[in-house]
Structures are given as structure tokens and as C-alpha cells.
Amino acid sequence: MSLQPNNIKIPGSDGEAFRDTVGTMDDTGKRKWIFPKKPTGKYTNYRNYVSYLLLILFFGLPFVKINNNPFLLINVLDRKFFIFGQPFYLQDFFILALGAVTSVIFVMLFTVVFGRIFCGWLCPQTLFMEMVFRKIEYWIEGDRNRQMKLAKQEWNAEKIRKRMLKWGIFALISLVISHFMFMYIVGYEQVFQIMREGPFAHPVNFIVMICFTGAFYFVFAWFREQVCTLVCPYGRLQGVLIDKQTINVYYDFKRGENRAKWRNGEDRKAIGKGDCIDCNQCVVVCPTGIDIRNGQQLECVNCTACIDACDEVMDRVGLPKGLIRYATEAEIENQTKFKFTSRMAATTVFLALLIGFLGFLMYDRGAMETKFIRPAGSTFFVQDGKITNTYIYTFLNKSNEKKVVTIKVLEPSNAEITFFGPSTITVKGDEILKGNINISFPEKEIKLNKQNIEIGVFDENGKMLDSYKTTFEGPFKLQF
Known part of the structure; x- marks a missing residue:
């Protein structure tokens, strides 16, 4: 023009x-x-x-x-x-x-x-x-x-x-x-x-x-x-x-x-x-x-x-x-x-x-980004009436401050978590941290061979920093 x-x-x-x-x-x-x-x-x-x-x-x-x-x-x-x-x-x-x-x-x-x-x-x-x-x-x-x-x-x-x-x-x-x-x-x-x-x-x-x-x-x-x-x-x-x-x-x-x-x-x-x-x-x-x-x-x-x-x-x-x-x-x-x-x-x-x-x-x-991924080729195992899956967690602390976090399963709520180390995890500022945990459910609670679960990560004050949806595997069951 x-x-x-x-x-x-x-x-x-x-x-x-x-x-x-x-x-x-x-x-x-x-x-x-x-x-x-x-x-x-x-x-x-x-x-x-x-x-x-x-x-x-x-x-x-x-x-x-x-x-x-x-x-x-x-x-x-x-x-x-x-x-x-x-x-x-x-x-x-x-x-x-x-x-x-x-x-x-x-x-x-x-x-x-x-x-x-x-x-x-x-x-x-x-x-x-x-x-x-x-x-x-x-x-x-x-x-x-x-x-x-x-x-x-x-x-x-x-x-x-x-x-x-x-x-x-x-x-x-x-x-x-x-x-x-x-x-x-x-x-x-x-x-x-x-x-x-x-x-x-x-x-x-x-x-x-x-x-x-x-x-x-x-x-x-x-x-x-x-x-x-x-x-x-x-x-x-x-x-x-x-x-x-x-x-x-x-x-x-x-x-x-x-x-x-x-x-x-x-x-x-x-x-x-x-x-x-x-x-x-x-x-x-x-x-x-x-x-x-x-x-x-x-x-x-x-x-x-x-x-x-x-x-x-x-x-x-x-x-x-x-x-x-x-x-x-x-x-x-x-x-x-x-x-x-x-x-x-x-x-x-x-x-x-x-x-x-x-x-x-x-x-x-968000101050924290988390992932919970099942290792490639891994499977569940059953022991003492409980079904257990292993997960690799990845924490990415996007802040400059140290974060002391705990892990909880939000849904279903009757899970048991086994840590390979302390139950509270310290993630330094601007750090990527990886580790392993086991999550177990009573065998009777697992209705599907692949069930959706949600895992939350909380800080010292109980505030949820992030959550991640993944799957939990169990034995195949016929559905009627």
C-alpha cells in the first residue's frame, strides 16, 4: 500500500x-x-x-x-x-x-x-x-x-x-x-x-x-x-x-x-x-x-x-x-x-x-515434573497375596530450591509403596533425579489385567507438586 x-x-x-x-x-x-x-x-x-x-x-x-x-x-x-x-x-x-x-x-x-x-x-x-x-x-x-x-x-x-x-x-x-x-x-x-x-x-x-x-x-x-x-x-x-x-x-x-x-x-x-x-x-x-x-x-x-x-x-x-x-x-x-x-x-x-x-x-x-514408567520387559509378581509392579521414577525439579518429596498413590488409595532407600526423596534445584519403587495392591483389589492408577508427589507441607497417570498390571481375569 x-x-x-x-x-x-x-x-x-x-x-x-x-x-x-x-x-x-x-x-x-x-x-x-x-x-x-x-x-x-x-x-x-x-x-x-x-x-x-x-x-x-x-x-x-x-x-x-x-x-x-x-x-x-x-x-x-x-x-x-x-x-x-x-x-x-x-x-x-x-x-x-x-x-x-x-x-x-x-x-x-x-x-x-x-x-x-x-x-x-x-x-x-x-x-x-x-x-x-x-x-x-x-x-x-x-x-x-x-x-x-x-x-x-x-x-x-x-x-x-x-x-x-x-x-x-x-x-x-x-x-x-x-x-x-x-x-x-x-x-x-x-x-x-x-x-x-x-x-x-x-x-x-x-x-x-x-x-x-x-x-x-x-x-x-x-x-x-x-x-x-x-x-x-x-x-x-x-x-x-x-x-x-x-x-x-x-x-x-x-x-x-x-x-x-x-x-x-x-x-x-x-x-x-x-x-x-x-x-x-x-x-x-x-x-x-x-x-x-x-x-x-x-x-x-x-x-x-x-x-x-x-x-x-x-x-x-x-x-x-x-x-x-x-x-x-x-x-x-x-x-x-x-x-x-x-x-x-x-x-x-x-x-x-x-x-x-x-x-x-x-x-x-509447575515446580516439579514427575514420571513413573514401568521398565521395558518387566512384569508383575505375586507374593503374600499382593500383586507388585516396579516403576522407574524421574523427578525434574524446575525450581532453584531443594525439594524434599514423598510419593503417594492417589487412586486406588489402598496401595503399598516399597522404596529402595528412604521414603522421603531429596531433589536439588535444577536437578533430574531417577530411582525405583515397588507399588503393591492386595490381589483381590486388582480387577483388570491392566488397571489405571494415579501417583502423586508431595512436598514437606503436604502440597501436591505433580501427579502422573500410569497403568498397573496384574494376572489376566475373565470379565462377565
Whole structure:
């Protein structure tokens, strides 16, 4: 869906030709390097604050522990998963699957209402590119004009010095990011241990680390905005998710057209000129190289750089700000003030409920998971008028606290349990414990050759932690 002002004319085209090409490529398909101007303004400051917070979280969370558990750890190789300090096991995979589905629904509904705010404010690609690597580039090579000049000049001492310094810092930061990414996989303790022992002691880890470092360097030093325009599927989803009520960065073409250069003292409205003075500042600050005045485009990541640039120009010439702003298509077309509609409110409430549901799935998993399985090939035996079955129990303590548990047969209730050890069992926090028990019933109580029973596990206070339904085998009996 696009918001395209009818009176924008593209030379030699029907006004929509820009949609047939990518803003970072020329007519021959060759890469056009983007040199965005350094943005300044209200939204840029807000994004800086958000980015600093997210960077602190990214580099700080690997060292945060809750009840001696990592805050977040996704160790696929060793099958160790911790989310918000809560351990997850293969038995909890269905929760993670439901959580993933819930997250997808959340992203889709969020995009329907709030557009691509995630891309401009929260996406790791934008965060590292614009708030880390780009800032270093500005510091070393200067703003847009100086960067363009440096790119065109011969490889003299100045250019070699600046490029080597920039590339070296980029490589170092990519290496640091790789190490922190691995901390989210194996934990910071093991990463530090691998660093101390050196690459020859862990050649596979070293090679993987170098590969990831090279990938990060390639993305942020060269591939850059191409990730958003060519690779990322989220931008493609925008075309089918947004509608006229979706909030996005829009150019108010009804107010801005017909665009014309600024002249002091003239009455622009009287002579049919719009508020857009065609200064092109919204284009030169765009990190994906598009012209927001052409309408909504898949390449737009809602970074707000064009909003700040336009507001600064409007302020200088004495025109109202907001020519480019966060708005909906309906708001621009009807020239009405933005309203938080009932649909937006209902969707926001539903998004909050989805987050609550996801939190419920993560935390309401029970402190203990138990299983009672009869050993393969085992059978019952009869002794002293009692029929006995042997079971292997498995206790999984999902909490960080030690649990002292007892076992009782809930149904039928006249069972006798024989323990191969003490009748109370201690299960340490985050431990899987296995053992054997015998369960016996009076022979006259067993009416079927395979009878259903339920076994409960209780803590020291008599609270049932979990129960498990299984079968009890006895001699075959004819039923009349």
C-alpha cells in the first residue's frame, strides 16, 4: 500500500518508477553507496536514549543472574535454556513453541497498528548500524560531504589512515559483539575460560568466533542498509499488514505540494506553492537512500531522521513543523488530527493480553515434573497375596530450591509403596533425579489385567507438586 501524491513528477516516468528499483542501486544494478547526513533533532535524541538503554541491556544481561541462573541463555548444543532466569527443558518445548507463535501474532498486530516503529527504534541491525558503527564513521571521516570527498579522492596518506582506523575499529567492535553473542549461548564464564585457554585449546570455538566476527563486520562495514532493503522479510510483510489506519512516517503531500524553492517575502499560499521548499534535506539524511516524499516505501525503516531534518528547515523558514511526521494515511488524506481509534485501543489491549499470556506460559510450568514408567520387559509378581509392579521414577525439579518429596498413590488409595532407600526423596534445584519403587495392591483389589492408577508427589507441607497417570498390571481375569 502506498501513499503517493498525484502531482509528484518523476522525469521520464509515470510517477511510480521509483518502485521498480532499489534506492541503493543505479540503472545498471551497481551499488550506490549511501552517505547519510548526520541527523539532529528531537526524535534523534529520543532514539539515542533508547539505543543507549538497549546497548546497556545487551552488554549487561549476560552477567545478570536470577537465583543463580542466567537471565537469558539459549544453549542449543547442551540443551540448556534459561529465559528471565527460569530454566526450560525439552519437556517445556511446547511452551517455547506457543511462545514463538504468540510472538509472531504480536509482531503482526503491532505492525498493523504501529507500522515499522520496531525497525527504527528497536531492531538490532538499526541499533548497531546507526548508533554504533555510523557514529564512529562520523567521528573518523566527518559528515556527509567530507565522507563523499574522501571516497572520491586518491589513496593518499589521509585516506589510508582514516580507512585503516575505521576498519580496524569496526573489526574490533565486531569481535566484541561476537563474544557477547556467545555469552548468550554458553554463558560468560565459559567464554572467559575459552579466552584464557586460547585458540589452540578450542580450535572449533575459535573458528566459529572468527566466522561470526567476519559476518558482523561484513554486515556493518559493507552490506549495511541492504539488509533492510534486500534481506529482511519484515519489510516485505509491511506491504500486506499496513492499511490507512497504520501509523508510519508520512510526508503530508496535501500541505507540501506544489513544492518549490524558498524565496523571501513571497506569499507561497497565494501563488499556489506548498510548504515543501524542495531543500532535499529529508533525502540526504535517509540511511536507506529514499525520498519519503514519494510516499510510503518498503525501504523506509521509520528512523525519523527525515522528520528531524524537515522540522529544522521548517523552523528556519518560519513554517509549521510536521510536514513529515508520524501519521496515518487517512489522517493525511482527510487533513484531520491524529486520533487513537477504538481499533487501535482494542488491538493494544489484545497485545497486552498476549504478553500476559506469554508470561503465564513461562512461569506457570509447575515446580516439579514427575514420571513413573514401568521398565521395558518387566512384569508383575505375586507374593503374600499382593500383586507388585516396579516403576522407574524421574523427578525434574524446575525450581532453584531443594525439594524434599514423598510419593503417594492417589487412586486406588489402598496401595503399598516399597522404596529402595528412604521414603522421603531429596531433589536439588535444577536437578533430574531417577530411582525405583515397588507399588503393591492386595490381589483381590486388582480387577483388570491392566488397571489405571494415579501417583502423586508431595512436598514437606503436604502440597501436591505433580501427579502422573500410569497403568498397573496384574494376572489376566475373565470379565462377565
